[in-house]
Amino acid sequence: MSKSKSTTVEVRLPTRPGYEKVAMSTAASVARLMGFPEDRVEDLKTAVTEACINAIEHDRRMT
Amino acid sequence: MSESKSTTVEVRLPTRLGYEKVAMSTAASVAKLMGFPEDRVEDLKTAVAEACINAIEHGNRLNEKLSVGVVLRADTDALEVKVLDDGGGIKKAPPKPDIDRKMHGEEDPRGMGMFLIQALVDEAEWVQGSDGKSSYVRLLIKLDK
Numbered sequence: 001m002s003k004s005k006s007t008t009v010e011v012r013l014p015t016r017p018g019y020e021k022v023a024m025s026t027a028a029s030v031a032r033l034m035g036f037p038e039d040r041v042e043d044l045k046t047a048v049t050e051a052c053i054n055a056i057e058h059d060r061r062m063t
Numbered sequence: 064m065s066e067s068k069s070t071t072v073e074v075r076l077p078t079r080l081g082y083e084k085v086a087m088s089t090a091a092s093v094a095k096l097m098g099f100p101e102d103r104v105e106d107l108k109t110a111v112a113e114a115c116i117n118a119i120e121h122g123n124r125l126n127e128k129l130s131v132g133v134v135l136r137a138d139t140d141a142l143e144v145k146v147l148d149d150g151g152g153i154k155k156a157p158p159k160p161d162i163d164r165k166m167h168g169e170e171d172p173r174g175m176g177m178f179l180i181q182a183l184v185d186e187a188e189w190v191q192g193s194d195g196k197s198s199y200v201r202l203l204i205k206l207d208k
Contacts, residue, residue: 009085010075022072022092029088033081 013052020052074133076115078123083115086133086146093135094142099206106183107142107204113176114146114200122148122198132199141185144202152191152198153177 011026013019027048031041074089076082090111094104115131123129132147160178164170180187186203 007077007079008075009077009082010073011089012071012073014070014072018096019072021096022089025088025092026074026085029085033084 015056017053017056020049020056023052024049070137072135072137074135076131076133078119078125078127078129078131080116080119080125082131083112083119086115086131087112089133090135090142090144093137094204097137097142097206099142099204103204107144107202110180110183110187110202111144111146113179114144114202117176117200118146118148118150121153122150124150140207141203141205145199146202147197147199149196150198151195153189154191 009026009030011023013022024045028041028045031044036044072089072093074086076085087108091104091108094107099107111133115133118131119125123131126149129149132145134145134147136143136145157174157177160175161170165172165175177187177189180200180202184202185205186201188201190199190201192198
């Protein structure tokens with residue numbers, strides 16, 4: 001694997017509805033490792049999910 | 064983002080203990096989307112965590128300049144997980160753990176990873192990178208088992 005900044009986690013998802021849940025779980029896990037309280041983790045999960053749904057639905061390649 | 068195979072999820076993690084939990088969450092989420100029952104998801108989580116800990120500790124030797132790759136490929140009947148690191152791969156399988164000896168402190172309590180992985184997934188293979196690095200472990204769990 002190539003070098004990367006040590007505190008970066010990258011996820012690459014298929015453009016398919018449902019996979020926003022994968023980004024949600026990954027983001028929640030990173031936030032918990034960092035020590036965020038559970039209510040902030042829940043906020044982040046919702047925000048990440050919405051952002052991914054937008055990316056999936058508004059992707060013009062998906063027809 | 065460049066085009067990617069539509070059923071593949073890729074995660075890149077830092078070489079830092081603790082981040083195996085991130086891969087565990089990602090893998091569990093993909094497995095749930097695929098419809099795996101909860102007990103199989105738990106098996107997968109443990110196997111992926113062990114594989115990542117091996118990659119962090121042994122493959123990349125805790126070198127934070129390197130990263131650990133986790134590639135999850137969802138097929139209709141199975142989930143394949145590859146955990147990649149920059150180490151040379153495992154040349155000789157470690158001795159089979161003796162639980163009694165471990166319990167009594169006569170043997171290092173660690174050293175269970177490969178054994179656990181093999182017990183928890185349907186297929187497990189350790190592949191050495193051709194250039195002495197980029198080694199990976201490939202895990203497979205099948206649906207309807």
